[in-house]
Amino acid sequence: MEWTEEEIENYNCLRRIFDAHLRRNPHATNTRLLSFLALLKTYLPESFLLMSECQQILGPPDPIFGGPPFEKSMEPFNFLIKTLDQRCLIDPVRAQWSVQLLADSGISRSTTVKQLIISLCGDESQPGMLKFIKDLLTKREFGAKGKAKFSRLIQDIQDKENFYNSVSVLKTASDKLRQNPIYPQTLSRLHYIRGGTNKFNQAEKWAKTAIERAPNNSYVADTLGQVYKNRLMKEARTLEEKIRMGNEALEAFEDVEKKADGEEGQEMVEMAGAISISKTFNNRGLFGFLQVAQILLQKLPSRECGRFIDDLKIKVKAKFDFFERYLTYSQPNETSTEPRFFWKHIVLCYESYTTEKAAESKSFPGLLEALNRGLFTSKGRRAGFMKAERTVSDLERIQDDLRTAYQTDPEDVQAAESYILSNIILGNEMPDSPELTPVNELQAIITRLLEKGSKTPEFYLMAVLLFWPEEEPETVQDEDDEEVEPPATEDEESEDEPQEFDTSDEEEATSTEPELQFLGVLSNPEVQRYVTLMENAYMTSDAKYHRGRCLLPLFFLGKGSGLSRWIHKSRLDKIVENEVNNELDERVGPVEKWMERFNNKWIDGDVWRILEIQDMLLPIRMVLPDSPQEHEEEEVLVYARGKKIKVKTNAEPDSALSPALFYLGFTIQGPVVFRVGTVHSD
Template identity: 30%
Template sequence: MQVLWDLRKTFRCAVLTDSTSDITNVAEQVVRLFTAGSRDNQNTVLLLLNEEQILESLQEIIMMKLAEQKINTRMPVVTLLSCVRKDVVLQNDQVILREELSHTEQQRFNEKAEELRGRYGDKYEQFHAFRIMQTNFSRELIKQACTVFRTVKRANRPRRTQLAAFLSLLNAYVPGSYLLESQCLAFLKHEDRSLEDQMEPFSDLIITFQEDKRSDKKVCMVHPVLAQQCTELMAEAGVTRSDTARNFLNYFCRNEVPSFLLAFIKDMLTKREVTNEEREDKFSRLILDIQNTEHKVQSASVLKVASKKFDQNPFFPQALARFCYIELKDYNQAEMWAKRAKERCPQNSFVADTLGQVHKNQLKNQMSTATAREILQLAKKAIDAFKHEEQLAEEEIEENVKKTGRAKSLPVSNTRGQFGYLQVCNILYDLLVGQNEAWKGVLTKNQPMHSVLNSLGDNKLYRFNHLINSLRDEVERKCDFFDQYLVYSKLNVERDDPDYISKDTTDCYMKYVAHSTPSHIESSCAQLIQKLEQSLTDKGHVEVLSHLVREYTESELQDVTTRWGENSSSTDSGTAAVDFMLAGFRQKMPLSKKDAPELYMVALLLYWPDSEDSCLFDLSQMIRQMRSSYEHVYKKYLGSRYLHPLFFIGKGQGLNRIVQREVLEELFLDQSEETSNWSDNWRKENLFKNASVQAHLLRVKGVVRNYRVHALVGGKEIEVDANVRNSLWRPRPVFFYLGFTIRGPVAFGIQSTTGKIVKVKNN
């Protein structure tokens, strides 16, 4: 806030106070503030916000609004100042505000300290927040400031002591939280006296503030580090965190709870911090601290009180269910609370996931004495729960697609139901096959269940026949989904998906599908791809051709296989077959609207001109149709994720011009001292500054106009996406390297060139 105040005359400063605001509305306000009512009155907006997830979407929509209004900018439109409180640093380029003063700051603090001592005398000792910062958050000073809490006793605590405990707990675990002064006075039951007088001897550790004359007065601790220390001292004196939390909930949550207070309580009890490994903690900091300093049962008790107090809220029983199955191993209680969470929010797939996780973990921890029937009963409950979650997720996705229309980004889609299904199948296979090898044939559908019932020793198992028969094919479908999901995209531009997703998916495929009997067309497709792998040395060529093979009809597969057989005696049979495949593909051109995005990608890779020469086909139409095909097939699953570039256009002809992303990454790593931190390399595009990488790629001429980038081909402008949208603010001639995601062509490494923009025909 101080930065905004200091720069208020240089920039047009604003604060986004509600991260749940409509992003489109925020973008419109930014543009309005930038122009201040007149196109000739432009000035950069400095926007402070505390939400990382909306940065890319906000930037995209601001550009869209500028383009709609045809505003030509003469300066940067907006600087997004994202300030987020974190316990760990996840990126090496983040600016960290440390608890340490610079030499100049230390001098100024010392001078100010002398001024305050002269003005306030002994009262200076009560300026705790100032003194803490002046001493670089000295632990000794913090302990000294909180010594009044050492005298707190567990029994017969006055209401002022209880209120101080509530404020300390709240501020320690939710920095920035507060209570209203009216709430505090009502708790103290003496509204005729000032809060400061009633809170002695804790008054100097508490502040009352008012944001404006119309708002209510708010009360909080002077600083979160003081609140943390006070909470620890009270715990040492026997006033435990769990007692304080329960008492707080029982008093302040009796009737209707204000929305701001519910948000603080939800953060305190359910918000999970991100660790150094970029994984979330299992539970909130408070629940973990209660577990570590008291007992697991006390953590569960606090969550139980919250679940009962907020009897419409699904997130407290959801957290309680998770705690019951993860820490207490009480699966009956976990199931009860997970079902209660679902009842409170029956359409939320993420809430529904918890019930599946309860059953999955119970199955995973089955005793070795469990019978096949018991194992299958529990597996069925888990599978049914995950299938219901998947159904809810599909409904959420359809609703999100309707709301966002043709927007490129979507809210995060939930794939936990599909993945949970595969994890259950993995566990089920291990448990059953561990008991009897005969289960291998049954689970892979190589043997019908009725033929091995005698060897399994339980004829009543046949009632699970429908479930067991469905597993192999469903596993294959879900493994195919995750194969495309992980190859075509990742979590976001800065983070990869956890390794265990790929590992568990592969394990499940190997157990159920790899050794089962495939259908005729599956077998022919797999054999043809295998022949390509054996005949072609370039993995990129194999991958491109594999996209063609997977879209072949049975007759097309037969034609290629026959042609390969006819040339089997030739030393160059592989090349002949590839030529035949490409010739067949050329006959399909132009593609139809019903064709898969993969076929459009292959077509664009093969037919994109080497220079500014014209193309045989309408490139713009092909790109539009590819995007339309992507939206129909993949957008609902990948719309919230960063799309991997799969191939780039290099120098050469035909297949030889196609360069795999992995080849570029290997080239970069071979000649760079950096590790494979692709969060930086793809976000900052360091890869394309490497001479070896540049030598492999075709440089494409283009132009940035109206916040879009266009490739110049045959005297026409072909609009493509940009990997880094920061490159699109200024109109200018450019060059770039052309990559392809499953959505279409993308410009990477956009660089300015000399010369003027010449208006050419849009295609």
């Protein structure tokens, strides 16, 4: 970036002031304070120092004569500093110039930050200062190549000074802030990534120090696993070393997995007995185990280590099963998925240890992924696996295989789940396939197995889909039409009351508005029971692993009957992909731009305005419960001819929901409604 003439003149003026002052007063307190303010503002634009902290650095006034005003004490740098609400600030551009000018004069970044830590991080430190120090030394920013290895300051110290100065800075922070595990953890990462003499022994020492400070934290424990994994890759030479280092790494990652399993979400922070709190489940232990297993398979001779490898195979299979569910049912948030390498490493390890192909999986999540094959947004495509889309013949063959597996053992609940799902999947591709099992036969399977012990969320998902009330779509009355029912009395009218709909068979609708389903009468409360059981099963088996993540809709309620009314999300994704391809040239620009456009269509609701999707899905209406005490946050009711079904919503519940249109989707937790618009909207 080229400087303007004014910037050059201002910089040279500042340089002359620095040169003159630092020649006479290189160790003056006002020089130190300026260096602190400049360093903080350069690397943390939101930072500042409190006036009390500034006075602490400048020293107490003379007990007899007092001290000069702050502005006088800071001469000749007073023109650089602004005070606002007892906070001292410095202009960001001049802060960067000051940091460089100080470094040119021998006051390095590492010297400045160590003095800052020693001066202001004591027993009575301000919480804000502790956070600033933590961010200065450990906050890693995202760039074009992903997340940085280290904070900008630590990276600059390595680049502009040397590796050992960055080590010295982090050691100072670790010694001064002895309760915080993040500084020895960062020291460990610095050693095994950047090197230095005896790097893995040093990395191991600091990783263990971090664990001593936070013995139950899975993210801290993960660093030791990373140290052992990298040592295995780079230093293992003999067979004995490979097995010893491999076992160290495997055990370390199993410890991470164990600690992650014991952590609780932030909602449990006040709960006695919660030993460690984490916003999300830490999957690094499971993933790291698979990485180490793959490294060992490449390093160990199969003839001499066959038993060792066979023992690993069972654990590899279990961890693949976990990730297959985990990545099918949720993603980090609405706009992002796991890194591309993530699923690729999982699949390569699984296929190396087994004779099976991940893409041919007939597990429940594997079947759900079957219709995604070939889509740009599928896990396999993102990982670089080019697989052709499933044909109707493929799906019929899968359904036949699963029918045989179920008939072989009719008491196997998992086989029943997969068999039922294979019919729904086949119905998505070919609704009139002669191979489809009649719905009543599938319902009979659910009914027979329902009372045989606890079930999975997948089982209850099948129950909810099969028994969800089905009826002829009705039409919505125009606002200008007369009410079918007698008008309410003045006392009965209330804008806050949910709108009631008459579903009598004798009445005829007169509107030409888009068709709606007022989810029909149930002869029994089974659907609500299944919805409740599904959520309970999810909370027991899956909730802890998906906390903090975005649950993905697996199916949507569509127009149609029987199995064909359940629309797999891949059918919507395929339509959205075509829309994005028409808007962007596939051959130009990064993949990230394409994914951003695709994600935004879901986030902004554009997907619901695509005519092809509108023709496919069936809108519904819903309302809030009559009493606030009857519902929890994010819960609403959908009508079922005289009965109501409580479901989740991704829209903020409020009294204005009644006149709005929604689509009904299903995650692994249960039904959820997606806001579309209003009854009379375009």
